[in-house]
Amino acid sequence: MTGLLICGGTVVSPTGAHLADVLVDGETIAAVLAPGAGPADIETLDAAGKYVIPGAVDAHTHMELPFGGTFASDTFETGTRAAAFGGTTTIIDFAVQRTGEVVQDGLAAWHAKAAGNCHVDYAFHMILGGVDEDSLKAMDQLVADEGITSFKLFMAYPGVFYSDDGQILRAMQKARDNGSVIMMHAENGIAIDVLIGQALARGETDPIHHGLTRPEALEAEATSRAIYLAEVARDCPLYIGHLSASRALAAVAQARDAGRNVFAETCPQYLYLTLEDQLGAPGFEGAKWVCSTPLRSGHENHRADLWRGLRSNDLAVVSTDHCPFCFKEQKELGLGDFSKIPNGIGGVEHRLDLVYQGVADGKLSLQRWVETISTTPARMFGLYPRKGVIAPGSDADIVLYDPTGRTTIGVETHHMNMDYSAYEGYEIAGRVDTVISRGTVLLSGGAYHGRKGHGRYLPRGLSTYLV
Numbered sequence: 001m002t003g004l005l006i007c008g009g010t011v012v013s014p015t016g017a018h019l020a021d022v023l024v025d026g027e028t029i030a031a032v033l034a035p036g037a038g039p040a041d042i043e044t045l046d047a048a049g050k051y052v053i054p055g056a057v058d059a060h061t062h063m064e065l066p067f068g069g070t071f072a073s074d075t076f077e078t079g080t081r082a083a084a085f086g087g088t089t090t091i092i093d094f095a096v097q098r099t100g101e102v103v104q105d106g107l108a109a110w111h112a113k114a115a116g117n118c119h120v121d122y123a124f125h126m127i128l129g130g131v132d133e134d135s136l137k138a139m140d141q142l143v144a145d146e147g148i149t150s151f152k153l154f155m156a157y158p159g160v161f162y163s164d165d166g167q168i169l170r171a172m173q174k175a176r177d178n179g180s181v182i183m184m185h186a187e188n189g190i191a192i193d194v195l196i197g198q199a200l201a202r203g204e205t206d207p208i209h210h211g212l213t214r215p216e217a218l219e220a221e222a223t224s225r226a227i228y229l230a231e232v233a234r235d236c237p238l239y240i241g242h243l244s245a246s247r248a249l250a251a252v253a254q255a256r257d258a259g260r261n262v263f264a265e266t267c268p269q270y271l272y273l274t275l276e277d278q279l280g281a282p283g284f285e286g287a288k289w290v291c292s293t294p295l296r297s298g299h300e301n302h303r304a305d306l307w308r309g310l311r312s313n314d315l316a317v318v319s320t321d322h323c324p325f326c327f328k329e330q331k332e333l334g335l336g337d338f339s340k341i342p343n344g345i346g347g348v349e350h351r352l353d354l355v356y357q358g359v360a361d362g363k364l365s366l367q368r369w370v371e372t373i374s375t376t377p378a379r380m381f382g383l384y385p386r387k388g389v390i391a392p393g394s395d396a397d398i399v400l401y402d403p404t405g406r407t408t409i410g411v412e413t414h415h416m417n418m419d420y421s422a423y424e425g426y427e428i429a430g431r432v433d434t435v436i437s438r439g440t441v442l443l444s445g446g447a448y449h450g451r452k453g454h455g456r457y458l459p460r461g462l463s464t465y466l467v
């Protein structure tokens with residue numbers, strides 16, 4: 001018989017972990033079987049001692065994003081290859097409508113960048129840079145015809161992606177009607193721009209001022225405002241991107257306690273890195289960690305609160321917000337003016353490992369690890385049960401994870417197109433062993449077998465994660 005039998009591993013899902021064999025037929029999973037119950041005359045893959053988990057879904061990446069006069073340094077080709085090395089077999093990237101541009105034209109431009117270039121499957125959210133009659137109409141068309149069921153708005157970046165409260169409300173009302181999800185960059189960009197101007201006027205130009213001019217109060221305020229606006233839009237589903245701080249989390253938790261369709265993700269950088277240790281590094285070094293929302297103070301309780309939020313499901317998802325820029329020539333655009341440093345950190349390769357370290361440290365259960373990196377992002381964004389679960393009929397996206405292995409993160413070993421690592425020298429108590437995408441082995445025994453063009457566009461359905 002043709003196919004592949006993954007034998008002897010521990011299959012992990014959000015509801016538990018159990019010894020099972022997984023039978024793959026072509027691009028899909030044919031069966032999950034009691035150990036030893038599979039056919040004998042078939043190619044096998046030994047998974048003894050390994051966790052067998054659904055391929056991870058990174059719901060927040062920005063390959064080739066134009067930002068601040070440059071482009072994110074990973075192309076769809078290099079970024080999805082790095083994702084594959086890290087066990088991520090699906091990315092949801094962001095197509096961009098710039099202000100004044102036709103939404104469908106922006107989408108077509110992103111399809112052109114990605115088509116034929118991806119190593120793993122990909123989908124798109126749509127960034128709306130200008131909410132008006134035309135783009136509101138386009139939302140319906142994208143949901144109905146293009147498989148795009150989530151729209152990102154920005155309360156930050158006035159003059160670039162910014163939407164005012166009236167525009168946000170109208171887009172939320174539209175999303176409520178057509179069943180899509182509004183994703184929000186929740187920072188008060190109008191107030192932040194005042195603080196940036198004042199800091200520069202005082203001669204405060206170092207990277208740490210990027211963080212100091214984006215105080216967590218302005219994330220908490222914007223998060224709360226978005227939650228209230230979504231309530232006025234008859235409980236439009238709202239997903240807060242890259243949540244970084246305790247009081248923003250408290251606002252999400254309060255809404256969730258009230259039974260609202262409010263969700264949030266955090267990112268590994270907020271679970272590990274701090275304003276003082278990284279952004280405050282001497283000289284211009286801190287530019288490596290300029291991202292928005294910014295890294296928060298290690299003297300406050302943010303990181304512990306975020307891990308707790310992951311345990312309690314007030315934080316539903318860990319995404320990377322992968323948006324890499326090289327230090328040389330790209331981050332250096334902000335030498336002498338922190339506000340000109342391109343915003344973003346690369347991490348698409350390291351999310352499984354960095355969240356798994358939380359399991360090794362006793363901060364998160366094995367089940368929550370799988371749920372936050374794979375199952376929930378698939379359900380949240382209309383890819384489930386094709387992605388996010390090991391079950392008959394699902395795509396055979398499977399990762400074998402070795403809990404006895406070790407991973408050292410660094411620029412010498414990573415596969416992202418970046419000249420530094422945000423996690424240089426981090427040691428992880430675990431290792432991605434084997435990566436399978438739609439039945440094709442991309443990584444095994446340290447050897448990479450993937451290729452560009454293997455990854456396909458995934459039209460998405462509506463979210464299946466709403467209350």
Ligand SMILES: [Zn+2]
Binds near residue numbers: 060241
């Ligand atoms: Zn982002």
